[in-house]
Amino acid sequence: MDHPTTPTIELVERDGEVTLSIGGEQAMQAWERDLMWASADMLCEYGQDFYEVGLGLGLSALRIANNPATRSHTVLELFDEVEDLFRARHPHLPDNLTIERGDFFRRVFELPSESVDGMFFDPALDMDVWTNADLWARTMPEVVRVLRPGGVFIPFFSTKPELRWQYLPHFRTIRVERHPYVAYDTTEYTHGTRGDAYVQCFRKD
DSSP states (O other), X not given: OOOOSOOOEEEEEETTEEEEEETTEEEEEGGGHHHHHHXXXXXXXXXXXXXXXXXXXXXXXXXXXXXXXXXXXEEEESOHHHHHHHHHHOOSOOTTEEEEEOOHHHHTTTSOTTOEEEEEEXXXXXXXXXXXXXXXXXXXXXXXXXXXXXXXXXXOOBSSSSOOTTTGGGOSEEXXXXXXEEOOTTOOSSSSSEEEEEEEEEEOO
16 A cells, blocks of 8 residues: 555653554554453464564564564564654563564565464554455455464454454454453544453464
8 A cells, every 4th residue: 555645653641541643543542452462362372473564552562572482573564653652662672573664565465475373463554445345355365375374363353243354255263252441531443432342363274
C-alpha cells in the first residue's frame, strides 16, 4: 500500500491513559496489555521463530521476545516514529528481537516459505485497506506460505464474537479464546468500553 506522506505520530499520556496516536486516530492504548500478552503467549505455544506486523507500544513484541521458548522474533513496522517512541521507552531490548522497516503488503511476498512458526498481526490500517477484498485475497495465501506446517496466524483481538472474513477462507483450524476487557472511557475503536474480547488463532494444517 502506498503511504505518500507520514501521518503525525505521537504518544499521548493524559489522565493516566497512554495512547499511541497515528494521524489523529487511536492506534493503540496501554489498557490492551493483558489482551496483547494473552495473544503473545498463545503464539509462543506453537514454536520458536516468530514474526510480528506492527510494533505499536511494543507490548506483544516484548512479551514474545522474552518468552523462554522464543529463539527469534522479527517485528515489521511501517513508521520510523513508532520505533523511535518505543526505543525511547525501552532502550535495552532482548537480543532475539529485531525491528525492521517496511510495508507488509509488499514485504510478505519477499519472506521465505515456511520460515516462521507464528505471525502476530496488529498493524494500524485504514478502513479502505480492511475492506479491500482483492488485497486480502492476494495477501493471505502468502501468509500461509510463510508459515511452517502447524504454524499459526494470530490477528489482534476482536471485541465482536465473529471470525474475521479476511482470514477465514485460508485456514481450516481456528482456535478462539474469550477474555474480559476494560478499555478507557475515551477508547473509540472497540465495541463498547468493557465486555469480552476474542483472540483468534488460525493454524496452518
